Amino acid sequence: MATIQLYSLGSPNGIKIPIALEEMGLDYDVHPVDILKGEQHNDDFKKINPNSKIPALVDLNGPGNSSHSIMESGAILLYLAEKSGKLMYQDPVLRSETIQWLFFQSSAVGPMFGAFGHFHTYSKDACDHPYPEERFANETKRLLKIIDERLENQDFIVGDEYSIADISIFPWVIWLDVFYNASEQLSLKSFTHLMQWLDVCKNRPATIRGFDVFGFSEIGKT
Incomplete structure (x- = not known):
């Protein structure tokens, strides 16, 4: 064990x-x-x-x-x-930034992307009013823009190294595309810096192995 x-x-x-x-x-x-x-x-x-x-x-x-x-x-x-002792900076400023982006994911990305996915994908029969989906789609796009701008001049969410900040966020972007089928509605491809970062994250060997734990080994090829 x-x-x-x-x-x-x-x-x-x-x-x-x-x-x-x-x-x-x-x-x-x-x-x-x-x-x-x-x-x-x-x-x-x-x-x-x-x-x-x-x-x-x-x-x-x-x-x-x-x-x-x-x-x-x-x-x-x-x-x-x-x-x-891995995937976290020892430098106090970069460590603080990493924790801030963990909180950003927990307080904003997860709840908003998840709410959008719920109304876009799973509750069509239960709620036919357009407001909830539009509300959370707009908020999801706002957050995607924040991440995209963050990545304009750097390869990863914090500094120049892959960290737990990246791991906390990128699976949610994959879900928007692959599982919620919302790439066109959210104009995902327009967030070019984010999409380049996503491609790097999802094709890391550890990502592929991690997805394979639950039968998603092909995720890096999507």
Whole structure:
């Protein structure tokens, strides 16, 4: 048994952690959580994450050599970066910027992209009013523009190195295109700096291995 136990599935947040673990070279076991069957509400899982969300992680060799549970994808990425000493800057300014962009993803990209995907893809029959989809499409495009402008003069979200800031964001952009089928509606290709960055991120060997954990090994070829 590996010391790191991952509870997750193939979602924009869930896929980040195997990608990071592959980049960091940390051994881990995967426990798929079928949210369609409500497994996230099982008592055993709620002991790991009382909020009943994936991903969640248990480090059997955590601080003080004791078992340690972590919830929230951003918190997990930060914990693993500190544990491994990888994908996180030591420079205090760049470290601060990395954490800021983790929060940007958690507070803006995830909720807004996810809400757009819900109304665009999954709730057509439940809500025929155009306002919700238009509202979240506009906000999604605003956030894409922020990321695109950020990448205009640099290769990665923070500094000149790939970090957990990149891993926290790029799966959500993939979901807009491949799983929400919204590339044309959002004019994704017009965000040229973002698309160049996305191509680099999704074709990294660790990304391909991470996606393969949940059967998405072809994602880098889309």
